[in-house]
Amino acid sequence: MTDTTVRTGAAPTLHDVAREAGVSLATASRVLNGSNRKVAEAYRERVQAAADRLGYTANISAQAIARGTSATVALLVADIADPYFGQIASGVAHAADEAGLIVTIAMTERDPAREVALVRTLRGQRPRGIVLAASRDTASDTDALSAEIAAVQSVGGRIVTLGAALPGTRVVAYENEAGARALAGRLAALGYREAVVLAGPEGLRTSDDRLAGFTQGFADGGGEVTQVVRGSISRDAGYEAMSELLSAGLAPGTLVFGISDVVAIGAISAIRDAGREPGADLAVAGFDDIVTGRDVTPGLTTVHLPLEELGAQALRAAVDPDWTPPEPVSLEVLLRDSTPPRA
Amino acid sequence: MTDTTVRTGAAPTLHDVAREAGVSLATASRVLNGSNRKVAEAYRERVQAAADRLGYTANISAQAIARGTSATVALLVADIADPYFGQIASGVAHAADEAGLIVTIAMTERDPAREVALVRTLRGQRPRGIVLAASRDTASDTDALSAEIAAVQSVGGRIVTLGAALPGTRVVAYENEAGARALAGRLAALGYREAVVLAGPEGLRTSDDRLAGFTQGFADGGGEVTQVVRGSISRDAGYEAMSELLSAGLAPGTLVFGISDVVAIGAISAIRDAGREPGADLAVAGFDDIVTGRDVTPGLTTVHLPLEELGAQALRAAVDPDWTPPEPVSLEVLLRDSTPPRA
DNA sequence: CTGTGTCGTTCTCGGTTTGTA
DNA sequence: TTACAAACCGAGAACGACACA
Numbered sequence: 001m002t003d004t005t006v007r008t009g010a011a012p013t014l015h016d017v018a019r020e021a022g023v024s025l026a027t028a029s030r031v032l033n034g035s036n037r038k039v040a041e042a043y044r045e046r047v048q049a050a051a052d053r054l055g056y057t058a059n060i061s062a063q064a065i066a067r068g069t070s071a072t073v074a075l076l077v078a079d080i081a082d083p084y085f086g087q088i089a090s091g092v093a094h095a096a097d098e099a100g101l102i103v104t105i106a107m108t109e110r111d112p113a114r115e116v117a118l119v120r121t122l123r124g125q126r127p128r129g130i131v132l133a134a135s136r137d138t139a140s141d142t143d144a145l146s147a148e149i150a151a152v153q154s155v156g157g158r159i160v161t162l163g164a165a166l167p168g169t170r171v172v173a174y175e176n177e178a179g180a181r182a183l184a185g186r187l188a189a190l191g192y193r194e195a196v197v198l199a200g201p202e203g204l205r206t207s208d209d210r211l212a213g214f215t216q217g218f219a220d221g222g223g224e225v226t227q228v229v230r231g232s233i234s235r236d237a238g239y240e241a242m243s244e245l246l247s248a249g250l251a252p253g254t255l256v257f258g259i260s261d262v263v264a265i266g267a268i269s270a271i272r273d274a275g276r277e278p279g280a281d282l283a284v285a286g287f288d289d290i291v292t293g294r295d296v297t298p299g300l301t302t303v304h305l306p307l308e309e310l311g312a313q314a315l316r317a318a319v320d321p322d323w324t325p326p327e328p329v330s331l332e333v334l335l336r337d338s339t340p341p342r343a
Numbered sequence: 344m345t346d347t348t349v350r351t352g353a354a355p356t357l358h359d360v361a362r363e364a365g366v367s368l369a370t371a372s373r374v375l376n377g378s379n380r381k382v383a384e385a386y387r388e389r390v391q392a393a394a395d396r397l398g399y400t401a402n403i404s405a406q407a408i409a410r411g412t413s414a415t416v417a418l419l420v421a422d423i424a425d426p427y428f429g430q431i432a433s434g435v436a437h438a439a440d441e442a443g444l445i446v447t448i449a450m451t452e453r454d455p456a457r458e459v460a461l462v463r464t465l466r467g468q469r470p471r472g473i474v475l476a477a478s479r480d481t482a483s484d485t486d487a488l489s490a491e492i493a494a495v496q497s498v499g500g501r502i503v504t505l506g507a508a509l510p511g512t513r514v515v516a517y518e519n520e521a522g523a524r525a526l527a528g529r530l531a532a533l534g535y536r537e538a539v540v541l542a543g544p545e546g547l548r549t550s551d552d553r554l555a556g557f558t559q560g561f562a563d564g565g566g567e568v569t570q571v572v573r574g575s576i577s578r579d580a581g582y583e584a585m586s587e588l589l590s591a592g593l594a595p596g597t598l599v600f601g602i603s604d605v606v607a608i609g610a611i612s613a614i615r616d617a618g619r620e621p622g623a624d625l626a627v628a629g630f631d632d633i634v635t636g637r638d639v640t641p642g643l644t645t646v647h648l649p650l651e652e653l654g655a656q657a658l659r660a661a662v663d664p665d666w667t668p669p670e671p672v673s674l675e676v677l678l679r680d681s682t683p684p685r686a
Numbered sequence: 687c688t689g690t691g692t693c694g695t696t697c698t699c700g701g702t703t704t705g706t707a
Numbered sequence: 708t709t710a711c712a713a714a715c716c717g718a719g720a721a722c723g724a725c726a727c728a
Contacts, residue, residue, distance in 0.1 A: 011494075014702095025701080026702080026703075026710070027710060030702095030710095037709080038709075055490070057466050057467045061408045061701095062700035063701060064716095086423055086426065087424045089423045090424035094450070102468070104445050104446060107440070124403040151354075291578060292638070295609070295635070296639055356717055368718085368719095401718075404716095405716075407699095408718075
């Protein structure tokens with residue numbers, strides 16, 4: 001593809017560049033990669049030219065091992081196809097790009113054991129940091145995870161948990177409970193008095209916090225949570241849970257709170273498919289403010305989370321040596337047509 | 344966290360394990376990582392125990408350089424927050440997990456120059472393969488990218504393009520043109536005669552193919568594409584393009600074809616926000632079958648793409664030594680309520 | 687004494703960095 | 708002051724050494 005000889009089976013090494021330029025290994029290293037020592041301009045040019053001619057790119061594995069640190073950050077999400085995690089990943093990737101870091105991604109599929117195994121695998125990469133974005137179970141055996149985390153940290157790797165805090169890690173928090181409380185308050189003020197909640201499995205921090213906040217806020221406003229249905233946090237789980245609720249009968253004017261937007265959106269579809277009308281008939285609210293919430297009908301009432309910004313913050317927490325825990329970002333309630341004021 | 348001495352600043356190495364177990368480096372290497380050579384059971388156990396005690400994990404950078412190949416695959420997408428790419432990434436990640444590979448991800452942001460730069464950066468990782476999922480521009484300078492691709496391939500790295508084929512790479516194709524033609528045919532059969540297309544920028548392969556297929560299929564069915572509006576491929580671009588079309592005036596019964604589902608969904612929202620009714624008034628169709636298409640109202644007519652499966656296929660193409668190009672997956676038209684039969 | 691089977695020594699990978707000329 | 712030689716990072720693999728049958 002270039003005018004040089006076609007090389008097969010081996011990438012050009014620093015050795016090749018040095019030989020081509022007629023300088024020593026050390027000199028070539030200094031001009032091509034950072035160094036505090038200086039190099040004469042004439043040499044610099046010759047090396048640069050040779051590198052270009054050969055299409056040289058430093059082997060980052062070799063750099064990592066020689067330098068003792070790898071320009072890498074790992075991101076663990078539950079499911080990258082979920083828009084919640086997609087937007088977070090986008091923020092992480094952006095910030096990583098700015099910091100000149102490569103990000104490796106893995107999916108826990110909401111399995112605690114998988115999460116531990118993945119941290120262990122990723123640890124082999126000696127990453128600068130690991131961002132744990134998949135929300136965690138409070139109940140499940142946290143010891144194995146803690147051990148892996150400690151192992152990463154003892155080597156200088158930083159662990160960042162996004163959302164649910166994990167002891168001994170840097171955490172980028174947002175106020176699930178306060179946000180849900182505020183949401184519930186606003187909805188009670190709109191006249192809602194009965195609510196059912198489509199929650200995640202018991203023990204899941206994010207879900208528990210939101211449920212607690214919502215329940216309290218709604219009670220404070222004079223309403224009551226009459227039912228809590230638990231399932232996984234996904235569109236389909238929301239759809240199914242809602243379908244069952246509907247076949248059991250649900251009074252008009254009831255408010256349905258989906259523990260996250262994807263759940264709420266599944267619920268809206270279930271309501272419609274059951275021949276009822278989302279909105280005035282059965283109101284629905286979510287949490288996260290994923291983009292889709294604007295495009296469903298009626299527009300989904302939710303709590304805005306700056307997902308990309310949170311992802312970016314998480315990455316910075318993973319790499320910034322003198323990072324200090326920021327104030328938890330406070331959340332904003334977005335009232336849309338899925339929860340019209342009750343007459 | 345364990346009962347051993349707390350080590351700071353250095354991960355346990357194979358050396359440490361070997362010393363701890365009282366065996367040689369080679370022996371430790373043999374039991375902890377793959378090897379065809381055998382090792383006595385007594386030794387095996389001692390090494391295993393020592394490794395566990397120390398919390399040893401092989402430094403994959405060191406492995407990569409020693410073995411000459413890194414258990415890594417790179418994935419390039421335009422924007423990981425886009426559900427289209429999110430689902431593909433999910434498929435890639437799943438398949439990579441099965442193959443015991445780590446996947447690094449990067450976003451091109453639809454910038455050809457960035458794409459070249461990223462391939463170059465990722466090349467430093469000496470990945471087993473690179474999956475190029477971001478659709479490419481036919482016009483733009485393809486030479487720089489070709490050079491980088493050739494560089495990867497000359498070292499044994501495999502390049503896989505998903506969707507738009509790139510010469511000299513393994514390609515996982517799907518039939519954009521045929522799919523769009525089939526879609527247009529079905530819609531014409533429903534009675535639509537006038538259509539406008541919200542397309543991507545000129546030169547973007549995926550967009551061009553779908554546009555061509557749709558135009559032809561619609562003409563074959565007796566219809567006519569009266570207008571093509573170009574913009575980027577995103578929800579917001581679809582929304583804006585549609586808004587402009589609407590303010591210029593659009594006759595009821597016109598069909599709007601969004602070059603992808605996200606565009607079409609943006610268009611639906613624009614139609615509704617303009618006070619018109621998506622469906623019977625202005626019909627909308629998309630392409631991709633992202634999950635959101637089921638949840639918008641009316642349900643979005645589209646062409647089904649097995650996105651996760653395509654991602655998985657792409658990964659297999661990147662790692663399977665004896666891979667043969669599969670038949671391009673044929674696509675299925677999904678008629679939903681956004682395109683009701685015309686009376 | 688020779689063959690078989692394990693283990694250890696040593697060189698290697700591609701860079702970085704120190705001491706030194 | 709600047710460039711070079713050599714040691715080093717963590718792991719893999721060829722090859723030699725040794726024990727045992």
